[in-house]
Amino acid sequence: MKPQRHLAPTSAPLSWREIGRGLCGIRCGQQERTAREAELGAYFGVKHVFLLSSGKAALTTILHGLASCSSRRKVIIPAYTCYSVPSAIIRTGCQVVLCDVDPQTLDYDYSDLQRQVDADTLCIVAPHLLGQAADISRVCAVAQPHGVTVVEDAAQAMGGRVNGRWLGTQGDVGFFSLGRGKNVTAGSGGVILTDSDQMALRLRAVYEAAPEASLKSQIVNVLMVVAMRFAIHPFLYWLPAGLPFLGLGETTYDPHFAIHKMDGMRAGLLGGWEERLRVSNGERVDRTLRYLDRLPASLQHVQPIRARGVAYLRLPLLMPSVEMKAAVCALARERGLGVGALYPNPVSDIPELEGMVALRRFEGACALAERLVTLPVHHYVDTTDIERICRSLQAVSGAIPATAGRNQSALSTGPSRS
Ligand SMILES: Cc1ncc(COP(=O)(O)O)c(C=O)c1O
Numbered sequence: 164m165k166p167q168r169h170l171a172p173t174s175a176p177l178s179w180r181e182i183g184r185g186l187c188g189i190r191c192g193q194q195e196r197t198a199r200e201a202e203l204g205a206y207f208g209v210k211h212v213f214l215l216s217s218g219k220a221a222l223t224t225i226l227h228g229l230a231s232c233s234s235r236r237k238v239i240i241p242a243y244t245c246y247s248v249p250s251a252i253i254r255t256g257c258q259v260v261l262c263d264v265d266p267q268t269l270d271y272d273y274s275d276l277q278r279q280v281d282a283d284t285l286c287i288v289a290p291h292l293l294g295q296a297a298d299i300s301r302v303c304a305v306a307q308p309h310g311v312t313v314v315e316d317a318a319q320a321m322g323g324r325v326n327g328r329w330l331g332t333q334g335d336v337g338f339f340s341l342g343r344g345k346n347v348t349a350g351s352g353g354v355i356l357t358d359s360d361q362m363a364l365r366l367r368a369v370y371e372a373a374p375e376a377s378l379k380s381q382i383v384n385v386l387m388v389v390a391m392r393f394a395i396h397p398f399l400y401w402l403p404a405g406l407p408f409l410g411l412g413e414t415t416y417d418p419h420f421a422i423h424k425m426d427g428m429r430a431g432l433l434g435g436w437e438e439r440l441r442v443s444n445g446e447r448v449d450r451t452l453r454y455l456d457r458l459p460a461s462l463q464h465v466q467p468i469r470a471r472g473v474a475y476l477r478l479p480l481l482m483p484s485v486e487m488k489a490a491v492c493a494l495a496r497e498r499g500l501g502v503g504a505l506y507p508n509p510v511s512d513i514p515e516l517e518g519m520v521a522l523r524r525f526e527g528a529c530a531l532a533e534r535l536v537t538l539p540v541h542h543y544v545d546t547t548d549i550e551r552i553c554r555s556l557q558a559v560s561g562a563i564p565a566t567a568g569r570n571q572s573a574l575s576t577g578p579s580r581s
Pocket of ligand 1: 219220247290292316318319340353
């Protein structure tokens with residue numbers, strides 16, 4: 164990797180003032196946490212908020228709460244999602260049930276969802292992948308007749324809205340991630356939201372049993388946040404991006420993650436989050452509009468009409484062919500454009516889940532793994548970057564026929580594992 168301007172695929176703004184506030188939070192943890200809970204509840208219009216160490220800790224807490232008063236154990240998730248999601252399910256001793264996705268919407272394939280729900284389904288986890296809203300009312304319509312809970316995974320969609328309602332508040336319970344590169348970051352962190360008193364009662368019991376973070380973990384988080392603050396800058400990012408052992412941006416399956424209540428340092432870092440969220444999402448909408456005005460018409464966008472006004476975490480583009488995706492990613496790597504793939508494989512291909520999930524091919528999930536690329540829309544992306552990215556996409560789409568390898572997903576049969 165050569166020294167050059169190099170964009171990260173995603174980034175969340177964090178000022179030195181906020182880092183200073185995080186350091187102060189170490190001294191008055193409970194106070195900071197209580198303040199953030201109240202702010203989040205008022206802003207998102209929900210009665211109950213729980214703050215944890217990460218999005219996966221939040222999902223684990225939700226699943227433990229649901230499982231504590233039900234004998235059901237199946238948890239339905241999309242076959243294409245962040246590997247933290249199955250990690251949390253396995254952590255709680257529940258069973259992962261995969262459902263295919265529609266690659267045009269990034270949402271569930273609803274006919275498959277209907278087939279997967281049964282009397283042993285504990286909940287359906289519905290993510291708003293990259294900020295693209297899932298159709299929660301449709302998920303609820305599938306879930307309700309079976310008495311199944313809807314968990315809204317708004318890890319990538321904090322501050323997004325559909326029809327005037329916040330994403331994360333439409334299901335029975337929802338959660339956000341405050342990880343690096345999310346809409347707002349605290350280094351790491353998770354937020355659970357629910358308006359249901361009954362749900363809150365179950366969650367409170369699990370939450371109260373979660374340990375407090377150690378001082379060491381808080382100090383490590385401060386150091387990570389400071390390192391990230393430097394390294395994520397486009398003038399420096401070429402350096403960490405050239406060190407594969409850092410595993411930047413990789414999604415990993417690991418059910419042995421730490422779970423604790425959000426500590427004072429992270430709660431302090433979150434101070435002033437409303438303004439940061441507003442600015443960060445405004446910038447994402449602005450970058451998205453500028454791309455949409457310049458993108459080559461030959462490139463297909465996920466839901467082009469609704470895309471206007473969406474605060475994408477990264478702008479999704481479904482390439483017409485596997486070859487075009489590979490060429491775009493290679494050129495982007497060479498030029499440091501911050502354009503790349505999302506998750507490398509469907510969840511069904513995670514080796515540790517072998518024998519635990521249905522052995523079938525998920526066509527929609529495979530299409531996304533093979534052809535989805537994302538464009539950066541964060542605050543460091545400027546007009547020149549957008550021009551360079553669009554010109555690179557144009558160059559690749561002119562050089563490679565759009566039909567090359569297009570039907571690879573449809574033609575391959577049988578399970579995707581070798
Ligand atoms: C869709 C989705 N769900 C859950 C998570 C878990 O969040 P965290 O990384 O904060 O544990 C992530 C994290 O990136 C995610 O993208």
